[in-house]
Amino acid sequence: VPVQTVATTPFEGQRPGTSGLRKKVKVFAQSHYLENFVQALFDSLDGFSGGTLVVGGDGRYHNRTAVQVILKMAAANGFGRVKVGRGGILSTPAVSCVIRKHKAFGGIVLSASHNPGGPDEDFGIKYNVSAGGPAPEKVTEAVYARTQTISGYRIVEAPDVDLDRLGETTLGDMVVEVIDPVADYAELMEQLFDMDAIRALFAGGFRLCFDAMHAVTGPYAREILEGRLGAAPGTVINGTPLEDFGGGHPDPNLVHAHDLVEVMEGADAPDMGAASDGDGDRNMILGRGIYVTPSDSLAILTANAHLAPGYARGVAGVARSMPTSRAADRVAEKLGIPAFETPTGWKFFGTLLDAGKVTLCGEESFGTGSDHVREKDGLWAVLLWLNVVAKRGESIADIVRGHWAEYGRTYYSRHDYEGIDSDGADRLMAHLRATVPGLVGQTVAGREVVLGDDFAYTDPVDGSTAAKQGIRIGFADGSRIVYRLSGTGTAGATLRVYIERYEPDAARHDLDPQEALADLIAAAGSVADIAGFTGREAPTVIT
Numbered sequence: 001v002p003v004q005t006v007a008t009t010p011f012e013g014q015r016p017g018t019s020g021l022r023k024k025v026k027v028f029a030q031s032h033y034l035e036n037f038v039q040a041l042f043d044s045l046d047g048f049s050g051g052t053l054v055v056g057g058d059g060r061y062h063n064r065t066a067v068q069v070i071l072k073m074a075a076a077n078g079f080g081r082v083k084v085g086r087g088g089i090l091s092t093p094a095v096s097c098v099i100r101k102h103k104a105f106g107g108i109v110l111s112a113s114h115n116p117g118g119p120d121e122d123f124g125i126k127y128n129v130s131a132g133g134p135a136p137e138k139v140t141e142a143v144y145a146r147t148q149t150i151s152g153y154r155i156v157e158a159p160d161v162d163l164d165r166l167g168e169t170t171l172g173d174m175v176v177e178v179i180d181p182v183a184d185y186a187e188l189m190e191q192l193f194d195m196d197a198i199r200a201l202f203a204g205g206f207r208l209c210f211d212a213m214h215a216v217t218g219p220y221a222r223e224i225l226e227g228r229l230g231a232a233p234g235t236v237i238n239g240t241p242l243e244d245f246g247g248g249h250p251d252p253n254l255v256h257a258h259d260l261v262e263v264m265e266g267a268d269a270p271d272m273g274a275a276s277d278g279d280g281d282r283n284m285i286l287g288r289g290i291y292v293t294p295s296d297s298l299a300i301l302t303a304n305a306h307l308a309p310g311y312a313r314g315v316a317g318v319a320r321s322m323p324t325s326r327a328a329d330r331v332a333e334k335l336g337i338p339a340f341e342t343p344t345g346w347k348f349f350g351t352l353l354d355a356g357k358v359t360l361c362g363e364e365s366f367g368t369g370s371d372h373v374r375e376k377d378g379l380w381a382v383l384l385w386l387n388v389v390a391k392r393g394e395s396i397a398d399i400v401r402g403h404w405a406e407y408g409r410t411y412y413s414r415h416d417y418e419g420i421d422s423d424g425a426d427r428l429m430a431h432l433r434a435t436v437p438g439l440v441g442q443t444v445a446g447r448e449v450v451l452g453d454d455f456a457y458t459d460p461v462d463g464s465t466a467a468k469q470g471i472r473i474g475f476a477d478g479s480r481i482v483y484r485l486s487g488t489g490t491a492g493a494t495l496r497v498y499i500e501r502y503e504p505d506a507a508r509h510d511l512d513p514q515e516a517l518a519d520l521i522a523a524a525g526s527v528a529d530i531a532g533f534t535g536r537e538a539p540t541v542i543t
């Protein structure tokens with residue numbers, strides 16, 4: 001098979017963000033665009049000759065085209081084997097699982113996660129290292145630097161590989177192995193959870209509605225929940241991955257998972273509702289009459305993980321991204337285990353997980369995971385919740401309320417201002433950077449400000465640093481306001497404002513979070529002059 005070297009010139013803007021490179025499909029579809037990035041990636045890696053690469057994506061529009069390009073480039077660059085999911089499909093946690101299980105050199109995930117898909121929507125590519133997790137910034141920065149000087153890429157001239165037939169074929173000297181996207185992942189889940197207890201829960205009439213949002217988790221959820229655990233047929237809704245996610249926004253929150261919300265608000269609501277996102281790494285958990293915030297979910301799972309066989313040894317430590325509420329910290333304190341605060345994005349948990357310092361990790365953005373892989377994992381979180389419910393014999397609402405009663409409740413909300421003008425967003429952040437440190441010692445929203453900074457992180461394992469990770473305002477009563485700009489969008493800017501307040505008094509645990517946080521929300525708006533800088537009077541999405 002002939003290897004071709006194709007001349008190319010650099011594209012601007014190929015710097016990976018919070019989670020890989022994300023752009024409109026139309027940008028990715030330009031000739032050489034994907035090829036440049038993939039060659040820059042291979043040029044930045046050392047020692048993969050003859051090694052194994054795992055490739056898969058969330059099935060969105062352009063997935064199959066991109067997989068074919070990557071297979072041919074991997075062959076031309078000297079990989080020995082590519083394991084690719086059937087149909088080009090692998091969820092993000094499944095890629096992580098397959099890399100680890102088969103000791104692959106690394107993997108490529110094709111996804112723009114929770115962003116919409118389709119010819120006019122988003123696409124993305126992300127590289128994961130041999131430990132299974134997203135490449136650290138020193139790798140992504142090297143790839144970006146290489147994209148700016150690239151002058152050629154290598155690709156074999158060969159017909160497309162049949163992605164729909166399981167088994168091995170060759171592409172030049174490289175073996176292409178089309179794998180069942182679910183098998184390795186399902187086997188791992190069986191090792192972690194008390195499958196018998198969950199099976200008994202379903203057999204006893206417990207009902208779940210899992211909304212796969214027409215995205216990648218459909219086949220995983222059907223096989224594990226309905227197949228192996230005996231949940232009723234129809235438990236999984238929107239379970240067939242579609243290239244455009246049915247026109248929806250595959251983001252598991254109360255706004256976008258409207259089909260699930262309708263089921264949960266219906267007369268015959270099931271005991272539990274759950275949803276996952278485009279690439280299967282996010283989760284939303286609902287009980288009958290209750291929504292579990294992702295920050296609470298991390299705290300509750302930390303307190304209860306020992307009920308699952310995979311975590312019976314206990315939790316070594318817990319890590320959360322900085323904007324995630326401090327509910328998990330309170331559990332860690334009680335358990336006498338360390339709690340870590342990292343910048344936003346799963347890549348910052350990798351070193352802590354590899355070093356065994358933490359067992360569970362979470363983000364407020366519907367991300368929860370553990371040391372079983374190196375990505376957040378939507379279906380895993382649902383299974384852990386099922387395991388906890390089965391073992392405790394309590395409803396989700398009772399478990400959550402019981403947790404608040406024991407630890408206090410952390411009222412929490414995130415307000416997103418999507419699609420705002422980038423210049424205005426940058427000016428707003430510059431304004432905060434200049435003024436917030438001066439608030440320390442002053443009174444805002446009736447509280448004394450004790451912290452005002454731009455979060456900077458030094459990794460406790462490898463000493464790497466990350467600056468400018470979000471503006472923090474901390475108050476004497478433990479309340480916080482955090483501001484940061486999204487690093488996953490593809491058009492304009494998105495301002496995220498995170499607000500939390502700790503409420504120890506169990507008599508006041510039944511407030512609407514927007515009311516419980518009203519004075520802090522108002523202060524967040526005026527301190528940053530959000531209306532002035534963005535022209536917006538209200539957020540576009542509240543979670």
Ligand code: VG1
Nearest residue numbers: 018019113345346363365486487488
């Ligand atoms: C968002 C979330 C962040 C998450 C990231 C990737 O990033 O806030 O917590 O890790 O998405 O999630 P940002 O920069 O837009 O705030 V996913 O499900 O896209 O892999």
Ligand code: CO
Nearest residue numbers: 113277279281
């Ligand atoms: Co995702």
